Amino acid sequence: MNRNNSISTDFTILTDGSSIIFEDSSAEKQTRQDNRARQTLPSTGTIVQACFQKESAQDKTGLAIGSNKADQVVITKIVPNSIVFQQAQELQPGMQLLSINGVTLTTVTDGVSPLQKAAQLLMGASGNIMVVALVPPTMRRQRRLGGGNHKVYKVLKWGLCLRDATNSQGKPIVVIHRLEYHAATHKELSAGMIIRRINSGTCAHMNASKIAKLLEDQRGGQCKITVEKPATGKTTNVVLGHRDTHNFRFRTSNWHRYF
Structure with missing residues (x-):
């Protein structure tokens, strides 16, 4: 499979009601798709392109998506060793999906929300799947865990993965991995x-293991954390929702699990 980031012109996807039709592409059709996508691109952030392949529509990509308060489609999880994990290393949790196979995901079309549209495309597509995503300005590109000697502590109820690190003065700190x-x-x-x-x-003088245990022991549907941006020293308070609380939102189509 070609792993470069260029846009594939082997096919295009058209939507006709609930069906997805594959047909040969032409340069003119691809140009129209690109122009439509550019009209809805945000003005800030970094655009990345990725391509992965499903042998059949029944295959799972390993991509989990959700929507935020702005109704933007956001990658919330990438399953390790899944299709997306292995073939589309440009994609990371926290990125906003802008389009799938040239179909934009930034507007409501015929009553179909961007999240529902993305779910239909990911579930129904097979063959090469081209994704355009946005890296928000506040998001640093995350390197996937691939060896290394640091241990990552997962607190899935709050959606956080933590690890030990050191700051510029060599003092131990705990960071979001x-x-x-x-x-x-x-x-x-x-x-x-x-x-x-x-x-x-x-959390002073605590290592990643102790902070993870403290987070795991938190009760209730919300947890407030204070985080610091290393480059500026600025702190921000963020209220996280419990994973079980968000399961209700999965059932109301605001969130989706894996596709």
């Missing part, structure tokens, strides 16, 4: 941020 599920939709959060407080309680 990766964001998943609903946490990935918070624009205020990004990988590399330092965990400072949990529900107004300080």
Whole structure:
């Protein structure tokens, strides 16, 4: 499979009601698709393109998506060793999906929300799938865990993955390694941020293991964390929702699991 980031012109996808039709592409059709996509591109952030392949419509891509308060389609999870994980390493949780196979995901069309549109495309498509995504300005590109000697502590109920690190003075700190599920939709959060407080309680002198345990022991549907951006030293309070609370939103089509 060709792993470069160029737009494939082997086919195009047209939507006709609930059906998805594959047909040969022409340069003219591709140009029209690109022009439509550019009209809805945001003015800030970095655009990335990725391509992956499904042998059949029944295959799972390993991509989980959700929608934030602005009704934007956001990647919330990428399953390790899945199709997307192996073939589309440009994609990361927290990125906004702008289009799939030339179909834009930034507007409501005929009563179909961007999230519903994305779900239909991911479930119904087979063959090469071309994705255009936005890296928000507040999001730092996350490197996937691939070896290394640091251990990552996952607190899935809050969508946080933490690890130990050191700051520029060599002092130990705990940083966000990766964001998943609903946490990935918070624009205020990004990988590399330092965990400072949990529900107004300080995390000073705690390692990643202790902070993960503290987060796991939190009760209720919400948890407030204070994070610091290393580059500026600015702190921000973010209220996270419990994963079980968000399961209700999955049933109301605001969130989707894996496709």
